Amino acid sequence: MGEDENQRLFFALWPDEGTRERLATLAVDDIIGRRVSGDNLHVTLAFLGSVDKQVRACAEHVASQVKAQSFTLQLDEVGYWRKPRILWVGASQLPLPLVQLLSSLDDGLSTCGLKPERREYRAHVTLARKVHKPIAHRSINPILWPIDSFVLVESRTLPAGASYQVLRTWFLGDN
Ligand code: ATP
Ligand code: MG
Numbered sequence: 001m002g003e004d005e006n007q008r009l010f011f012a013l014w015p016d017e018g019t020r021e022r023l024a025t026l027a028v029d030d031i032i033g034r035r036v037s038g039d040n041l042h043v044t045l046a047f048l049g050s051v052d053k054q055v056r057a058c059a060e061h062v063a064s065q066v067k068a069q070s071f072t073l074q075l076d077e078v079g080y081w082r083k084p085r086i087l088w089v090g091a092s093q094l095p096l097p098l099v100q101l102l103s104s105l106d107d108g109l110s111t112c113g114l115k116p117e118r119r120e121y122r123a124h125v126t127l128a129r130k131v132h133k134p135i136a137h138r139s140i141n142p143i144l145w146p147i148d149s150f151v152l153v154e155s156r157t158l159p160a161g162a163s164y165q166v167l168r169t170w171f172l173g174d175n
Pocket of ligand 1: 008010043044046047117155156157161162
C-alpha cells in the first residue's frame with residue numbers, strides 16, 4: 001500500500017470459532033443466493049468508508065478510549081432486506097454495553113470528521129447476498145455470542161467478492 005492510499009475501514013464484532021461455526025451452519029430454508037463465507041461473518045458497528053491515515057489514527061484513538069463491558073449478544077431472529085437483497089440473522093434487543101460501545105464509537109468518530117449513520121442501528125450478521133427470494137422475518141433458537149472485544153477491519157473488494165482483514169483488536173471490560 002502506498003503512503004497516500006486510503007483504506008476502506010469499519011469497526012466490527014468478529015465471531016469466535018464456536019459462534020462462527022453456528023452462524024456458518026445455520027439452516028435457513030433454501031437460500032437462493034450467495035452464502036457469505038465463514039471467514040467474512042461479522043456484525044458491523046460503524047462503517048468508516050475510505051479514509052486516510054490521519055482519520056485511521058483518529059479512529060484508533062477513539063477505539064482505545066471506549067469504556068464498555070463485555071456482554072453476550074443473542075442472535076434471535078432472521079430476516080430479509082429487499083433493497084440490499086440480503087438475508088441476515090440479528091439481535092432483537094441491544095444489550096446496554098453494546099449501546100454504550102456504539103455511542104462511544106459514533107461520538108468519537110464524529111470528532112474525526114466522519115458522519116454518523118442516520119439509519120437506526122440494527123445489529124445483524126449478513127448470511128447471504130444476492131438473495132432473490134425473500135424469507136419471512138421470524139424468531140430462531142438464539143445463538144448466544146459472548147463478546148469481549150471489537151475490531152478494526154479493512155475491506156478489500158476482489159473479483160471473488162469482499163475480503164476482510166482484521167487490523168486491530170480492543171478488549172472490553174471484565175464483568
Ligand atoms: P461489497 O460492498 O463488496 O458487496 P461488503 O458490503 O461486505 O461487500 P463493504 O461495502 O466494504 O463490504 O462493507 C463492509 C461492512 O460495512 C459490511 O458489513 C457492510 O454491510 C457495512 N457497510 C457498508 N457500507 C455501509 C454504510 N454506508 N453504512 C453502514 N454500514 C455499511
Ligand atoms: Mg458494501
